[in-house]
Amino acid sequence: MIGVISYLVFFATVASILAIAVLGLNLQWGNTGLFNGGVVAFFGAGAYGTLLLGGTPQGDHIGGFGLFYPLALLGGMAAAGLLAWVVGILTLRLRHDYLAISTFGVAVAFENLMRNAEGLSGGAKGLRGFERPMREGLGDGFLYNIVFLVVVLLLLWATYRFLETLVGSPFGRLLRAIREDETAARSLGKSPSRCRLTAFVTGSIIMGLAGGLYGTFYAFVSPQDVLPTLTFQIWAMLIVGGAGNNKGAVFGAFLIWAAWTVSGWALSRFAPIEAQLYTGSIQYVMIGLVIVGMLLWRPQGLFPERLVVSQSSRKKA
Amino acid sequence: MDEAALATHGLTHYFNAFRALDDVSIKVRRGSITGLIGPNGAGKTTLFNAITGGLRPGRGKVTLAGLDVTGQTPDRLFASGLGRTFQIPRPFSRMSVLENLMLVPLSQIGERLGGPFLSRHAMRVQECTIREHALEVLDFMTLAPLADHPAGKISGGQMKLLELARVLMGDPQVILLDEPAAGVNPTLTGTLIEKIEELNRQGKTFLIIEHDMDFVMRHCDPIIALAQGRVVFEGTAAEAQADPVLLDAYLGAQADA
Amino acid sequence: MMKQKSGRLATKLSTAIGLAMIAGTAAAQDCTTRIGAVLPTSVDWGRPIAETAQFVVEQVNEAGGVAGCQIEMVLRDTQVDPKVGVDAAKALVELDGVQLLLGAVSSGVSMPILTSVTVPGNVMQMSCCSSSTAFTKLAEEGKTGGLWFRTFATTGVQAAVGAKVASDQGYKSVAILYKNDDWGQDLNKLIAADFAALGIEVTAEVAINDGQPSYRAEVTSALAGNPDALYLGLYPNEGTAAVREWLSLGGTQNMIMANSLKSDEFRENVGLQYLGNALGTDTASPRVASADAFVALYKERFGGEPNGPGLSNSYDATMIALLAMEAAGKDATGEQIAAEVARVTDPNGTPVTADASGFAAARDVLAEGGSVMYQGATGNVRFDANGDVSAPAVVWKFTESGTEEVEYLSLTQVDDFIASLK
Ligand SMILES: Nc1ncnc2c1ncn2[C@@H]1O[C@H](COP(=O)(O)OP(=O)(O)O)[C@@H](O)[C@H]1O
Ligand SMILES: [Mg+2]
Numbered sequence: 001m002i003g004v005i006s007y008l009v010f011f012a013t014v015a016s017i018l019a020i021a022v023l024g025l026n027l028q029w030g031n032t033g034l035f036n037g038g039v040v041a042f043f044g045a046g047a048y049g050t051l052l053l054g055g056t057p058q059g060d061h062i063g064g065f066g067l068f069y070p071l072a073l074l075g076g077m078a079a080a081g082l083l084a085w086v087v088g089i090l091t092l093r094l095r096h097d098y099l100a101i102s103t104f105g106v107a108v109a110f111e112n113l114m115r116n117a118e119g120l121s122g123g124a125k126g127l128r129g130f131e132r133p134m135r136e137g138l139g140d141g142f143l144y145n146i147v148f149l150v151v152v153l154l155l156l157w158a159t160y161r162f163l164e165t166l167v168g169s170p171f172g173r174l175l176r177a178i179r180e181d182e183t184a185a186r187s188l189g190k191s192p193s194r195c196r197l198t199a200f201v202t203g204s205i206i207m208g209l210a211g212g213l214y215g216t217f218y219a220f221v222s223p224q225d226v227l228p229t230l231t232f233q234i235w236a237m238l239i240v241g242g243a244g245n246n247k248g249a250v251f252g253a254f255l256i257w258a259a260w261t262v263s264g265w266a267l268s269r270f271a272p273i274e275a276q277l278y279t280g281s282i283q284y285v286m287i288g289l290v291i292v293g294m295l296l297w298r299p300q301g302l303f304p305e306r307l308v309v310s311q312s313s314r315k316k317a
Numbered sequence: 318m319d320e321a322a323l324a325t326h327g328l329t330h331y332f333n334a335f336r337a338l339d340d341v342s343i344k345v346r347r348g349s350i351t352g353l354i355g356p357n358g359a360g361k362t363t364l365f366n367a368i369t370g371g372l373r374p375g376r377g378k379v380t381l382a383g384l385d386v387t388g389q390t391p392d393r394l395f396a397s398g399l400g401r402t403f404q405i406p407r408p409f410s411r412m413s414v415l416e417n418l419m420l421v422p423l424s425q426i427g428e429r430l431g432g433p434f435l436s437r438h439a440m441r442v443q444e445c446t447i448r449e450h451a452l453e454v455l456d457f458m459t460l461a462p463l464a465d466h467p468a469g470k471i472s473g474g475q476m477k478l479l480e481l482a483r484v485l486m487g488d489p490q491v492i493l494l495d496e497p498a499a500g501v502n503p504t505l506t507g508t509l510i511e512k513i514e515e516l517n518r519q520g521k522t523f524l525i526i527e528h529d530m531d532f533v534m535r536h537c538d539p540i541i542a543l544a545q546g547r548v549v550f551e552g553t554a555a556e557a558q559a560d561p562v563l564l565d566a567y568l569g570a571q572a573d574a
Numbered sequence: 575m576m577k578q579k580s581g582r583l584a585t586k587l588s589t590a591i592g593l594a595m596i597a598g599t600a601a602a603q604d605c606t607t608r609i610g611a612v613l614p615t616s617v618d619w620g621r622p623i624a625e626t627a628q629f630v631v632e633q634v635n636e637a638g639g640v641a642g643c644q645i646e647m648v649l650r651d652t653q654v655d656p657k658v659g660v661d662a663a664k665a666l667v668e669l670d671g672v673q674l675l676l677g678a679v680s681s682g683v684s685m686p687i688l689t690s691v692t693v694p695g696n697v698m699q700m701s702c703c704s705s706s707t708a709f710t711k712l713a714e715e716g717k718t719g720g721l722w723f724r725t726f727a728t729t730g731v732q733a734a735v736g737a738k739v740a741s742d743q744g745y746k747s748v749a750i751l752y753k754n755d756d757w758g759q760d761l762n763k764l765i766a767a768d769f770a771a772l773g774i775e776v777t778a779e780v781a782i783n784d785g786q787p788s789y790r791a792e793v794t795s796a797l798a799g800n801p802d803a804l805y806l807g808l809y810p811n812e813g814t815a816a817v818r819e820w821l822s823l824g825g826t827q828n829m830i831m832a833n834s835l836k837s838d839e840f841r842e843n844v845g846l847q848y849l850g851n852a853l854g855t856d857t858a859s860p861r862v863a864s865a866d867a868f869v870a871l872y873k874e875r876f877g878g879e880p881n882g883p884g885l886s887n888s889y890d891a892t893m894i895a896l897l898a899m900e901a902a903g904k905d906a907t908g909e910q911i912a913a914e915v916a917r918v919t920d921p922n923g924t925p926v927t928a929d930a931s932g933f934a935a936a937r938d939v940l941a942e943g944g945s946v947m948y949q950g951a952t953g954n955v956r957f958d959a960n961g962d963v964s965a966p967a968v969v970w971k972f973t974e975s976g977t978e979e980v981e982y983l984s985l986t987q988v989d990d991f992i993a994s995l996k
Contacts, residue, residue: 010664104483124682124759125706125707125756125759168433170428173416182401185409187400188483188484190392218690223755264665269648281616283651286617
């Protein structure tokens with residue numbers, strides 16, 4: 001029984017971390033219509049940034065500044081934000097498809113940089129030497145995982161509240177207007193480029209937070225953590241959950257991650273051993289089918305975007 | 318000169334080798350409802366775009382209340398009191414009609430990232446004011462019952478009204494309407510005309526592109542006609558009806574269409 | 575739509591129940607002990623590694639199982655995605671209660687499993703194939719808790735033997751193509767240093783990324799120094815592509831290959847006629863009866879030579895882990911199993927072969943409190959304090975039917991040579 005709980009805690013931690021990243025993407029795509037094809041770069045910047053700043057010195061590469069953990073995490077977020085700012089300045093003028101391609105390129109470049117810049121990132125071996133915060137007091141067993149989950153859930157909740165407030169405010173209204181029709185928004189006195197950059201950077205900082213927590217949880221990050229698969233997974237979560245709806249984003253993250261893990265578990269448990277060799281492929285096919293089915297039958301996702309979200313439009317109590 | 322709310326001076330614009338605007342100089346008298354007519358492809362919409370900053374004219378000048386505003390961006394021009402609607406309506410489809418309006422007022426406290434968090438109270442107060450104002454405008458434009466509908470799901474005529482309502486939220490002095498009555502049923506057209514005239518009485522200046530000659534002749538004065546990117550006529554409705562060149566250029570092309 | 579959905583669910587459920595019943599009858603035994611395996615089964619070369627592990631489990635079960643219980647290996651796919659691998663490992667540890675975890679292959683997956691699942695959970699982890707030097711460092715820092723082992727000899731052996739081949743062949747200059755991952759980067763660094771120590775000039779060190787349509791640019795820059803020979807630290811896929819470009823651009827046929835290229839696929843796709851001067855290195859295909867026994871067993875079971883990367887390592891990893899489990903007795907914890915690894919790989923112990931009868935023989939010795947020397951597919955495996963193995967080495971070349979040994983270097987020869995480089 002304790003095993004089940006222990007696993008669920010673990011599962012919920014990873015799902016919550018992914019949910020934070022999906023929320024970041026939702027701000028960019030769901031609310032602003034920015035197609036970020038390189039989610040993993042900003043996630044990775046957060047992870048690498050946090051571990052570099054918060055880790056212990058490693059001899060063979062820079063970093064290991066051993067910063068106080070919250071500062072390291074903020075540093076990771078700042079790294080993601082900075083990357084997004086540079087990318088945004090260069091690409092936000094581009095049309096959607098070009099934006100998608102160039103952000104995808106940024107992610108590939110990021111992965112390559114981390115793989116090759118051994119002095120910075122530890123290269124393909126990955127980045128070690130990070131001590132999970134408060135490990136001395138909590139050990140690294142079940143208790144630690146519970147506490148860490150609580151912290152992650154609090155951050156997920158804070159991110160959710162932050163975004164709900166934001167999209168419910170005139171700022172969110174502006175983002176949606178820009179998403180719907182940029183020309184019309186301009187003709188009504190709005191200047192889209194600044195807002196888009198703000199949304200892009202903010203969303204990326206949130207992805208950086210997710211990445212930082214992810215790196216913290218595993219106390220390790222390597223180029224294998226920043227492959228395009230993650231971008232695909234985050235997108236799948238948003239599409240299934242419902243772009244434009246923060247509840248949907250969180251729900252989608254839990255649902256897809258559950259589908260990913262439960263299908264693997266169920267196949268390993270119930271499929272005959274000969275078939276188990278193919279479970280990975282079966283899993284890919286199943287998840288692919290879910291996403292395609294979703295796009296065909298319910299393209300707006302499980303939780304469609306609400307029409308009226310700004311607080312002031314609600315009837316006053 | 319001073320009485321021109323809006324004027325262009327020798328505007329010329331090429332799309333590649335095609336001359337869409339050819340030395341266009343027009344004046345829109347303050348307080349007038351000026352009609353802009355001309356066959357399809359004459360360059361009317363292009364002229365609107367050149368005036369409102371949607372495209373940068375190759376040559377020539379635009380002045381707003383005597384000030385040179387050539388090449389300014391649409392958002393700045395709107396802030397300077399120049400509003401426009403589009404020939405094909407551009408509602409923010411997945412937003413409610415009310416939100417379409419509430420978006421408009423300039424420099425809202427909550428429009429900045431920090432606003433909703435740092436100036437929460439001030440933002441709420443402002444939102445209430447904006448909301449009230451938006452509801453008033455909707456009421457004025459007879460759209461109040463649709464306030465909570467998705468803007469993409471209302472009729473084409475209602476969208477035209479919505480576009481005008483949206484522009485009104487910015488309280489511009491000069492309003493350019495691109496074919497406001499096209500494809501709109503007679504009842505709504507009636508409403509629209511009524512509102513335009515009322516706003517005009519309140520002091521707003523209009524420049525209206527319209528194909529409906531009845532509409533133009535009855536409500537616009539003066540009338541400017543464009544053909545092949547050139548101004549071919551400028552005068553009153555009575556003069557327009559008597560002008561053989563205009564009748565030929567305009568009605569001839571009308572017959573083709 | 576609703577109907578379709580529930581229909582699909584129903585099919586899924588009934589399949590699942592059906593499969594459960596099949597699994598149920600197959601495992602009808604007095605008691606069953608689960609072990610976990612997290613391997614990249616969705617990758618073509620990962621599947622045989624898993625099949626080999628499963629093959630060991632079958633043999634051990636045939637010999638009566640471990641501590642009186644049949645072994646059930648629960649296999650999870652990592653998809654080479656660290657998140658997925660770590661989650662699978664966590665599920666195996668917490669839901670299936672395994673005390674022994676086999677895997678993973680990629681160091682980038684094995685590492686987070688080690689730091690966030692097996693070490694915190696006191697579960698023994700035995701990898702067939704993770705090669706990163708980071709594990710050695712982690713172990714030196716005392717952070718693996720003695721729970722970590724791998725049967726893949728550290729890259730140092732492979733590099734040293736590769737350098738020895740170059741020197742024996744009289745090559746004066748070598749260009750290096752290496753796979754741009756942790757293993758390749760390590761290998762490149764080590765072998766470049768070894769070449770330097772032997773006075774062989776390294777004309778180029780070129781990283782090769784996976785899945786490129788062409789490697790012309792990389793190969794051209796490797797050709798630039800006009801080297802006597804080419805060193806290949808690559809896998810079959812990109813290895814084939816790069817070598818073809820190399821040959822088509824007139825590069826030398828003098829090649830030295832890491833063990834990763836010991837594959838039929840590579841031989842067939844490049845063409846044996848071009849591989850006459852290509853020598854491969856491998857750790858440990860030693861001259862003991864058990865290695866031949868492994869090959870024979872493998873052929874009998876799978877109908878082909880064990881030519882894929884990591885197969886013999888996977889075999890030994892699984893067998894040693896199960897021997898240690900046997901030594902630790904019923905219901906042993908991961909820590910207890912890990913502590914017994916030394917007793918089943920004791921150089922002074924009773925030699926046992928790597929098959930069902932060997933396992934049965936070992937059981938008797940262990941039951942009396944004795945120790946055994948496991949003679950496996952990769953030789954007389956011996957772990958150092960960091961869970962690393964050193965190993966004898968071979969030089970091999972391709973033949974019509976597979977590969978053939980050219981030279982054998984015993985453990986002492988390898989160790990002496992490595993010492994001479996320092
Ligand atoms: N963006 C553009 N690129 C090229 N040609 C254009 C563009 N916009 C309009 N045109 C051309 O310019 C001419 C004037 O168009 P427009 O101003 O829309 O006419 P109208 O008077 O009907 O509003 C037409 O021939 C049209 O095809
Ligand atoms: Mg037009």
